[in-house]
Amino acid sequence: MEPTLTMYLILSAVLFCIGVTGVLTRRNALIIFMSVELMLNAANLAFIAFSRFLQNVDGQVFVFFVMAVAAAEVAVGLAIIVTIFRQKESVDIDQINLMKW
């Protein structure tokens, strides 16, 4: 027996929610960033699953673009984290309030 679309979507939802939990509960900026990556991957999994069960290749092309955007986002985000770490000696988001007014 093959896994159904529903199973893939449930797995995707669970992974996404683990990512949400990580973003909301952790204070280390790096872990929060990793959780964001996890959420992106959960969305990608849903894309691929739908692409398969709807027999449409567009979903896979979208995953390709998501990966490209994620690569750009990670590069810039990590550069920002490194810059903040140089100034504050910390990546704890409770101590980072540069944008607060």
Place this chain on the structure above:
Amino acid sequence: MELILFLFIALAAVASALLVILGKNPVYSTLYLVTAFFCIAVLYVMLGAPFIGALQVIVYAGAIMVLFLFVVMLLNLREPQKWDVTGQMRKLLGFAVAGGVLLVALAAVRLAGAGRDKLDPALGSVENVGQALFNKFLLPFEIVSILLLIAIVGVVALLKRNMPAVTKGGK
């Protein structure tokens, strides 16, 4: 048979994802995230998308996670990042919101349905994805290349500005 493999991989993916957010040491979190990405790559192959599966391993598990690991080790965080003791309320709220999102997502899954009369195994081949990428999605593809260029320039500009060695060596 395939179902057993799926359940095994799904369990591994969820377990390593949980270890990412529960781990104390960011280095271990990074390595568990690599494991999770490998599991997802296996699922892509099972879903008949070998090209995207290969991209997942090369770009995500390879390039992006190496970048993560590099930064984690570069920053060399002294104290292990503990769970927030003072912010119990926020932690509770975080779990509550995530649980709510999960509930909504599962409800949406129940409503989702897709016909699966005849599944074409060659759908996710390099040829098919490439055809779609370079015909229907040619303009977005070019825009993504510009985005990557902007990201490169942005990173260089961000990290060069307050690097004393570089500005001193300039003149």
